Amino acid sequence: MTARLTARDRWLLHALFDHDVFTTAQIALATGTGTRSTQRTLRRLYDLGVLDSFRPYLEVGSAPEHYTLGPAGAVVLAAERAVDLKALGWRADRSARIAHSPWLGHDVARNDLMVRLAADHHTDAARRLTLWACERVCATLWGDHVHPDAYAHYRHHPPGDPGRGGGRAVAFFLEYDTGTTALARVDAKLAGYAGLAASTHPPTPTLVLIHTSTPRREAALRNRLQPTATTLGVPVATTHHALTDGGSPSDAVWLPLAGTAARTALLELPTHYRHPGPAPTAPGTWTPDPDDESNPGALRWPPAPPLPPTRTAVPGRGRG
Known part of the structure; x- marks a missing residue:
């Protein structure tokens, strides 16, 4: 499965871990892609279990799709960071908790x-x-x-x-x-x-x-x-x-x-x-270097970049 994730897909996993939830429109805006293209990407990631999604209840009209980090996406992040899911801070009921949060x-x-x-x-x-x-x-x-x-x-x-x-x-x-x-x-x-x-x-x-x-x-x-x-x-x-x-x-x-x-x-x-x-902040706070004992102020997992990496053509795989 991980071989099917592009650099931009991985950026989205990190961003959702940081910020909990994005709508389809927000993801399209951040990535600079059209709505239909974004929906296809999100459906692919949802089918892989990388993302989870829900629609909040509205008394009038319908809410947009809201996306959160899915179970397979949490596994990918934990593997990248060499920790287990508990140390990552991800829970199986994360999406449900976000969906029903008063905030x-x-x-x-x-x-x-x-x-x-x-x-x-x-x-x-x-x-x-x-x-x-x-x-x-x-x-x-x-x-x-x-x-x-x-x-x-x-x-x-x-x-x-x-x-x-x-x-x-x-x-x-x-x-x-x-x-x-x-x-x-x-x-x-x-x-x-x-x-x-x-x-x-x-x-x-x-x-x-x-x-x-x-x-x-x-x-x-x-x-x-x-x-x-x-x-x-x-x-x-x-x-x-x-x-x-x-x-x-x-x-x-x-x-x-x-x-x-x-x-x-x-x-x-x-x-x-x-x-x-x-x-x-301490010097190097925004740089990932958890093993640097001289810089105890460094964050173990710095914030994801606000925007995804630029699209690049990958031989044999189209655009990533």
Whole structure:
């Protein structure tokens, strides 16, 4: 079976292990392929047992197919990582647990936002989401301070720029707010971000993006958070679903909490704050090197790349 898996198939297994669930449309967007081609690929992987799938119940209409890591896919990942399924953290009831999770809608919507950000690269090769760390990785690295829904690096390199000195980049934590959490609870999270920034020398705050449900909810959040963010020195920007639905989250949809009245593009947000930077990690954290005793901060299994490898022609097998 493993001989029938392409490099892009394997990428999907790793991505589903990280992010739990994607819809057909999200996978098509991430891979840059048409819906029918994506459906054929997913059906093949489902028939192999590499993927599992379900459709959530809706009182009106029908939900899209949702895909999760299947039992054969978990075996492949465990073999690649030289561990058993228990050590991998995969359970036989994983798909059922995801399907019936009260957080399913939240997780699918968060993944949709991040996938659309990653897909910018398909229309503009100078733009790339270079890192997307899932909630589980964030808890491992920064759980003593914060529990964001994601952490990411996004950059733009002009044509011909080798990636040194030119271009722009932004690192951010994402809080995906569906409007059901008490404002006081959201406000209390800022103390954790301030504490994380203070753990470095000199203190380096990391941008916190809050995506919420409606304009009214965004206004309420901003009124509640602004005094706290100003006092603690936490750089925060907000947006809401109507502004990001169907477009790229990198567009001018973010409103800094720093008093400006203008919506700002993602890559412009750092200019509104004093020296924001990436979240603190040990050197080599994002590099897979679990046996390097000199680098205890390295993750055993770093996040999957936000996009699959480029398609390449393989002799005798078509495109992989």
